[in-house]
Amino acid sequence: MISVLLVEDDLQLAKIVKKILESKDYKVVLVEDGLKAVDEIKSKHFDLYLIDINIPNISGLEVVKYVRELYSDGFIVMITASVDEYYFEKAYEYGCDDYIKKPFHATELEVRIQRLLEKQKSFSFDDYEFSFEDDELFKNGERVPLRKKEKRLLHILLKNVNRTVHNQKIIDYVWEGEKKTNYPLRQLVNELRKKLDKDYIKTVVGIGYRFEVED
Amino acid sequence: MKWKIRLQKDFLILFLIAFVSIILYLQYLYSKKNLIERFKSEEFAKTIQIRDKFKSVLNNAELIFKSKLDENLKALNSLYLLYSNMNKFDVDKAAEILNKEYKDEGYYEVFVIDRNYKIIKASYKPDLGLDLGRFPKYRKVFEAVFSGKKKIDVSYLIFDYSSFTLKRYFLILSPDKKYLLQLAYVVNIYSKLRDIYYKLLNRYRDLNDIKLYFMDKYLIYPVNFKQRFQPKKPLEEAMDETAAILIGLLKDVGEYDKYAKMIENRRKCMIFEHLSTIVLQLFYSHNNILSKLNLNKHKYITYTLIEGFFKNFSNRLIIKNDFSTYILEKDIETIRNRFLIVLFSLGILALFMKFLVYYMSSKIKELVIHMKENRPVEKTNSYIKEFDDLAEAYNEYRKRLNEEIEKNKNLLMENRRFIVDTVHQLKTPLSIITLNSDFLKMQIKDKNIEETLNEIEAAIAMLTNSYEDLSYLAAEKTVEYKPVELNLSDIVKQRVEFFTPLAKARNKNIVTDIDEGIIYKINKVEFERLVDNNISNAIDYSKGKEIKVSLKKSDNGFVLRVESFGEKIKEPQKLFEKNYREHTHKRGLGIGLNIVKKICDKYGIEYKVISKEGKNIFEYVFKS
Numbered sequence: 001m002i003s004v005l006l007v008e009d010d011l012q013l014a015k016i017v018k019k020i021l022e023s024k025d026y027k028v029v030l031v032e033d034g035l036k037a038v039d040e041i042k043s044k045h046f047d048l049y050l051i052d053i054n055i056p057n058i059s060g061l062e063v064v065k066y067v068r069e070l071y072s073d074g075f076i077v078m079i080t081a082s083v084d085e086y087y088f089e090k091a092y093e094y095g096c097d098d099y100i101k102k103p104f105h106a107t108e109l110e111v112r113i114q115r116l117l118e119k120q121k122s123f124s125f126d127d128y129e130f131s132f133e134d135d136e137l138f139k140n141g142e143r144v145p146l147r148k149k150e151k152r153l154l155h156i157l158l159k160n161v162n163r164t165v166h167n168q169k170i171i172d173y174v175w176e177g178e179k180k181t182n183y184p185l186r187q188l189v190n191e192l193r194k195k196l197d198k199d200y201i202k203t204v205v206g207i208g209y210r211f212e213v214e215d
Numbered sequence: 216m217k218w219k220i221r222l223q224k225d226f227l228i229l230f231l232i233a234f235v236s237i238i239l240y241l242q243y244l245y246s247k248k249n250l251i252e253r254f255k256s257e258e259f260a261k262t263i264q265i266r267d268k269f270k271s272v273l274n275n276a277e278l279i280f281k282s283k284l285d286e287n288l289k290a291l292n293s294l295y296l297l298y299s300n301m302n303k304f305d306v307d308k309a310a311e312i313l314n315k316e317y318k319d320e321g322y323y324e325v326f327v328i329d330r331n332y333k334i335i336k337a338s339y340k341p342d343l344g345l346d347l348g349r350f351p352k353y354r355k356v357f358e359a360v361f362s363g364k365k366k367i368d369v370s371y372l373i374f375d376y377s378s379f380t381l382k383r384y385f386l387i388l389s390p391d392k393k394y395l396l397q398l399a400y401v402v403n404i405y406s407k408l409r410d411i412y413y414k415l416l417n418r419y420r421d422l423n424d425i426k427l428y429f430m431d432k433y434l435i436y437p438v439n440f441k442q443r444f445q446p447k448k449p450l451e452e453a454m455d456e457t458a459a460i461l462i463g464l465l466k467d468v469g470e471y472d473k474y475a476k477m478i479e480n481r482r483k484c485m486i487f488e489h490l491s492t493i494v495l496q497l498f499y500s501h502n503n504i505l506s507k508l509n510l511n512k513h514k515y516i517t518y519t520l521i522e523g524f525f526k527n528f529s530n531r532l533i534i535k536n537d538f539s540t541y542i543l544e545k546d547i548e549t550i551r552n553r554f555l556i557v558l559f560s561l562g563i564l565a566l567f568m569k570f571l572v573y574y575m576s577s578k579i580k581e582l583v584i585h586m587k588e589n590r591p592v593e594k595t596n597s598y599i600k601e602f603d604d605l606a607e608a609y610n611e612y613r614k615r616l617n618e619e620i621e622k623n624k625n626l627l628m629e630n631r632r633f634i635v636d637t638v639h640q641l642k643t644p645l646s647i648i649t650l651n652s653d654f655l656k657m658q659i660k661d662k663n664i665e666e667t668l669n670e671i672e673a674a675i676a677m678l679t680n681s682y683e684d685l686s687y688l689a690a691e692k693t694v695e696y697k698p699v700e701l702n703l704s705d706i707v708k709q710r711v712e713f714f715t716p717l718a719k720a721r722n723k724n725i726v727t728d729i730d731e732g733i734i735y736k737i738n739k740v741e742f743e744r745l746v747d748n749n750i751s752n753a754i755d756y757s758k759g760k761e762i763k764v765s766l767k768k769s770d771n772g773f774v775l776r777v778e779s780f781g782e783k784i785k786e787p788q789k790l791f792e793k794n795y796r797e798h799t800h801k802r803g804l805g806i807g808l809n810i811v812k813k814i815c816d817k818y819g820i821e822y823k824v825i826s827k828e829g830k831n832i833f834e835y836v837f838k839s
Contacts, residue, residue: 010643012643012647013646013647013650016650016651017650020650020653020654023654023657023658081639081686102642102645103642103645103648103679103682104649105650105713106650106657107653
């Protein structure tokens with residue numbers, strides 16, 4: 001069952017959104033302000049975050065930032081008014097995945113969530129398709145042989161496509177908590193680069209790596 | 216057009232000044248001519264007066280001879296007696312006695328002529344020893360007196376130009392019959408002429424000089440008032456002098472060119488043969504007065520002629536008057552200066568006018584600049600009260616206007632804030648209604664209720680369209696709608712889907728004809744506004760059932776078309792204006808198509824309305 005954190009201060013709106021999502025078999029946690037949202041986020045990871053941009057105590061934007069600081073996966077959808085264009089530019093920068101403009105239909109909300117969840121299953125770029133379910137990479141339908149660690153590296157980079165991923169975060173994910181004095185991350189990245197047609201992986205010196213794909 | 220008018224104005228002023236200047240100049244020329252004419256006529260009168268004065272001297276002399284004839288005869292008688300009484304006849308003594316006895320204007324000279332017609336004694340010494348027998352005319356007379364045929368001979372008046380004396384000779388046989396006694400009665404004209412000469416010079420201040428010339432048949436002799444007796448000149452020299460005087464005269468009166476050839480050939484003596492003819496012809500053709508004004512030489516020279524005096528028509532006296540023109544020139548200069556002063560004043564006046572106009576226009580310009588820049592005019596003293604008043608009035612007006620503008624701005628801002636707030640207030644309830652209606656529709660499968668829900672949904676679509684229009688306008692000033700590449704095919708489909716419940720509720724059917732994969736760089740909100748307003752209008756105003764929405768690729772882009780059946784649109788071009796409504800009975804916001812127009816203008820989308828055969832087509836051409 002897919003878990004949803006709904007952050008919405010208008011109770012009526014929150015109630016009906018919750019009702020609709022629950023009718024579609026989502027598990028929904030509802031909070032009315034930023035502070036409570038942060039508490040929830042701290043204690044638990046959700047598959048989907050539905051955040052009104054304009055909420056009390058801590059702003060929607062700050063909440064987005066907070067989510068992304070803790071988790072690289074999980075989709076974030078902002079609920080916004082059309083006039084708040086400036087904010088959702090910022091919101092994208094902080095790592096939100098989509099937005100929905102008030103007023104909206106139930107189907108619109110469903111379609112957007114559905115699209116994101118579809119996206120979660122695989123990622124396509126140029127001739128390639130990467131499946132997040134079994135970490136396999138296909139080029140024009142043909143499997144590209146990758147080592148296990150390369151697959152995990154590609155997984156975390158593509159999850160955060162076009163965003164810089166910190167070295168420590170990559171290490172934690174690829175080596176799955178394995179304790180080592182030295183992690184050969186740079187070597188691993190170079191090996192992966194050789195197996196791809198283009199130089200997709202950009203080094204952000206001293207910080208981490210970014211997988212760059214043109215929209 | 217403006218510069219033309221200005222040019223014409225300047226040209227007109229210039230023309231006016233030129234015209235007045237010409238008038239003034241003509242006036243000046245006319246005055247000058249008048250002055251000269253007056254001067255000439257004055258000098259003309261003087262010339263005639265001078266001639267008359269000299270003529271009167273000559274006439275007077277003649278008169279004296281007439282009146283003294285008896286006395287002259289008495290004197291002759293006295294001479295006769297003296298000759299008898301004197302032992303040895305002394306002509307000087309005899310002359311002295313006679314002159315003492317008959318003292319008057321003239322005087323007597325005594326000569327003794329012998330049988331050989333030679334003067335053997337003379338009180339007038341130059342004639343002593345003169346052989347009169349050479350002149351046959353005289354010999355005849357002498358013979359008559361000697362022979363006793365004629366007792367006394369009285370001669371004609373004889374003018375001696377060399378001494379300028381007029382003489383009459385009386386002849387009588389001496390008592391001893393040996394000699395002829397000749398008595399000459401002499402009147403000195405020279406001194407009288409000289410007196411007149413100086414008197415005239417004195418009287419006429421502008422008279423530089425007068426010159427007299429005596430002219431006989433062949434020669435001209437100048438009269439010298441400084442020195443009476445001139446040494447007798449050889450003929451050659453006299454001829455040269457005559458030629459010089461004639462040339463001088465011709466040049467003075469501007470007639471030299473006519474006679475130049477003749478004079479240059481004077482060696483042939485032509486000039487002397489024709490001298491009197493030339494001179495007289497000249498005088499006769501000019502009414503006896505020759506004149507020439509020469510302002511360069513500051514001279515006005517006149518010539519007059521006295522002829523035929525002393526009973527001899529070949530006696531001629533030419534009088535040359537040399538007048539100074541300084542007074543005339545001074546007068547001319549005065550009027551010329553007056554003309555120049557007036558002209559100068561006119562120029563100054565024109566310049567002053569120009570300056571005044573410039574000054575005024577610069578003041579106005581300054582005011583206009585202040586108006587354009589919406590600045591108050593500083594308090595200045597422009598010397599023209601009206602300008603100061605105008606500036607002050609402008610300042611006052613500007614202040615009030617700016618206050619009004621500020622007030623209006625505030626009102627407008629309040630209005631906008633009101634709309635923004637309203638939009639904000641509507642947003643959440645509209646969402647709640649929409650979502651609850653959607654939820655109900657999901658839950659309830661009852662046909663009746665579903666119909667009601669469709670009606671609600673249709674109303675929500677209408678409300679949403681109006682809300683989105685307002686929202687777009689409210690955010691217009693604060694939000695920048697950035698274009699991104701969008702799949703318009705998908706969006707049009709989705710918008711049609713959005714309006715389908717509304718169309719159904721209104722018993723209408725939207726048909727689509729959409730080419731796949733049309734990509735265009737535009738802002739999503741704006742493209743949605745464009746599509747939504749066209750679809751909602753078609754639903755609102757169409758009379759037929761079918762509404763057709765098409766998005767088709769064309770040669771260099773693609774075309775969005777919304778077609779419906781309805782009343783003919785009366786003024787298609789006005790549809791896109793703010794607050795214009797074709798159907799006055801239907802109330803609406805009247806902003807939808809105006810928003811569409813703004814968006815089209817922003818992206819360079821061509822829009823067109825075709826209303827024919829009961830069909831209304833809204834067409835938008837996107838160029839790629």
